[in-house]
Structure formats: C-alpha cells, structure tokens
Amino acid sequence: MSxxxxxxxxxxxxNAPLSEPAQRVKALEQLLVEKxxxxxxxxxxxxxxxxxxxxxxxxxxVVARAWTDPEYRNRLLDNAAxxxxxxxxxPGPQGEHMMVVENTPHVHNLVVCxxxxxxxxxxxxxxxxxxxxxxxxxxxxxxxxxxxxxxDIDVGDKEIRVWDSSSEMRYFVIPxxxxxxxxxxxxxxxxxxxxxxxxxxxxxxxxxSRSS
Amino acid sequence: xxxxxxxxxxxxxxxxxxxxxxxxxxxxxxxxxxxxxxxxGQFQWAEFQQSLIAEIGEAEKTGRTTKGGTDYYLHWLxxxxxxxxxxxxxxxxxxxxxxxxxxxxxxxxxxxxxH
Numbered sequence: 001m002s003x004x005x006x007x008x009x010x011x012x013x014x015n016a017p018l019s020e021p022a023q024r025v026k027a028l029e030q031l032l033v034e035k036x037x038x039x040x041x042x043x044x045x046x047x048x049x050x051x052x053x054x055x056x057x058x059x060x061x062v063v064a065r066a067w068t069d070p071e072y073r074n075r076l077l078d079n080a081a082x083x084x085x086x087x088x089x090x091p092g093p094q095g096e097h098m099m100v101v102e103n104t105p106h107v108h109n110l111v112v113c114x115x116x117x118x119x120x121x122x123x124x125x126x127x128x129x130x131x132x133x134x135x136x137x138x139x140x141x142x143x144x145x146x147x148x149x150x151x152d153i154d155v156g157d158k159e160i161r162v163w164d165s166s167s168e169m170r171y172f173v174i175p176x177x178x179x180x181x182x183x184x185x186x187x188x189x190x191x192x193x194x195x196x197x198x199x200x201x202x203x204x205x206x207x208x209s210r211s212s
Numbered sequence: 213x214x215x216x217x218x219x220x221x222x223x224x225x226x227x228x229x230x231x232x233x234x235x236x237x238x239x240x241x242x243x244x245x246x247x248x249x250x251x252x253g254q255f256q257w258a259e260f261q262q263s264l265i266a267e268i269g270e271a272e273k274t275g276r277t278t279k280g281g282t283d284y285y286l287h288w289l290x291x292x293x294x295x296x297x298x299x300x301x302x303x304x305x306x307x308x309x310x311x312x313x314x315x316x317x318x319x320x321x322x323x324x325x326x327h
Binding site: 022027035037038046051115126168 | 233234236237238240241242243244245247248249252254258261264265268269272277278279280281284285286289292293296301302306307310311313314315
C-alpha cells in the first residue's frame, strides 16, 4: 500500500490509490478483452447510452402518448414492450417483459423490486440510488402508505397496489393526467411526467400557470 | 424529432434525475461489462439477476443493509465475478492474480497531462 510518496502526514485522501473494486474491475475488463469477449469502446458506448441517452424522458414520451391517443394506450396495456418499441425505444436487457399499470381515481400503483433492483431501464434509464436501498425495498411492501408520505405525496384513501418487479417482469406506472391539461400538446404533456411519477413514488406535475 | 436535439433531451433528463447514475467510474465499468457480456450471449440476464439477488440477500441476512449507491455496485461486481467463475469464463484465481498485477496506479495528480 505505502508507496514511499507520502506528501502529507495522516490526511491523504486525495491521491488515493485505485480502490480495491476499481482494481478488480480493471483486471476483469483486461481479461475479458484478452479473451475477445468485450470491446472497451463498446463498453464506453454502453455507459454513454445509459448515462445520457436512456432515461425517464423515454418513459415520459410513452405516457404522454398514452394520455393523448387511446388506441396507443390500449396497445400499451396489451403489449407494453411492443408499444414502447413503436416510439423508438428498444428493450434493453431488462426491458423484454414489461407491464404498464395505470393509476386511476381509485388506485395508486407503486413499483419496487424487493429482491434486488429490477427496473424498466428502456423507459426510465437506470434506477435512482434510493430505489436500490434496503429501506425503500422493505417499506414499499411493509408500509406503502407511510412510504408515499415520505415522498410527500398524498393519495388519500386510494387503494395502493404494490408491484414487485422480478427478472421476469418489469412494471411501470402511467400516472394520472393532471387536471387542466386539456389544451396541451404531447410534448408539453411529456414535460409534466416525472421519473418518480412512473415509479409511483410521485405524481405528474400540474401544468405551469402561464400568461398566454 | 424536429426542434429537439439530443443535447436538449439529455439536459432535460439530467434536470429530472440529478442524482448521478454512477458514483465512481468503476461502477459504470462493472455495469457495462455485465450488460455487454449478456448481449454477447455469455449468460442470460436472469442468471445474472439470480446471482445479484443472492449477493444482496446474503448481505441483508447478516444485517448489512444496502444504501443503493457504491455498496450496491459492490454487490453487482461480486455477483458478476461469481457468475463468471461458475461459468468458467473468468476463474476466481485468474481474476485475483490479475487484480494483484493491476495494482494501484500512480495517483492522478494532474488531469491535464503528466510528465
């Protein structure tokens, strides 16, 4: 560990050597490249895709379309993966089996993965940190109403349905279309659809009051 | 899509999801390696998922909860290396030896070039 280049006494946080997991990942990547199983540039592209290009905006477009086009909504409820692909979002490795669940005046849906962190990547990108936490995964099942309060949303006496994702099935939520959005275009509607509203830990935003 | 550049979309996605997806660069590499190997047909995604469930389950059974950040990707990495070992794609000892070879690199003192 000590490399004879200690510039400071005691406090040597910056300039820390590569962490153990970082070393292990680097070694793993080297071995896989040598075996011809991965290509470093392909890894770069994958990271770029998931960090920058796949994200909750995809899901927001799907929701906005479902809000404005009843036939699309039916196709989405019937075969989510195919309807999502229609909008140009191919299923990722986790996106093959997807089911959408629709919020109504009487039902609020909440998505969790109790065992790990299954998540509909193709429409929402990668999950936020809290989604993967033990705390969220446990309380979504044990006390969903309390959990929603922590997210500052009040669903009144609606029935709360909790959907436990698995490697077989991913869920994503169509939030209720906010009141007062009748005249909005699909693009404008998509702006109101937050990531959390498609997990069920949030609601779609009300339309901004605008001075025409 | 008219009037909507990729940069626009990215900027808006970032505004909506300000939490960094990956806390450290190695997390992104570990993520990408798993996805790339699955896409290349080296394993089924469900196999990896089972390995990840096992890692997280073992930790939580012993009271080590997951916050969902770097600790989660440590489970991810363990799940991946465990699966690759089981499949004979990269054996544990092979990885251990290479990890020792890689060693800690010189500290990144000057990101704009070194001498």
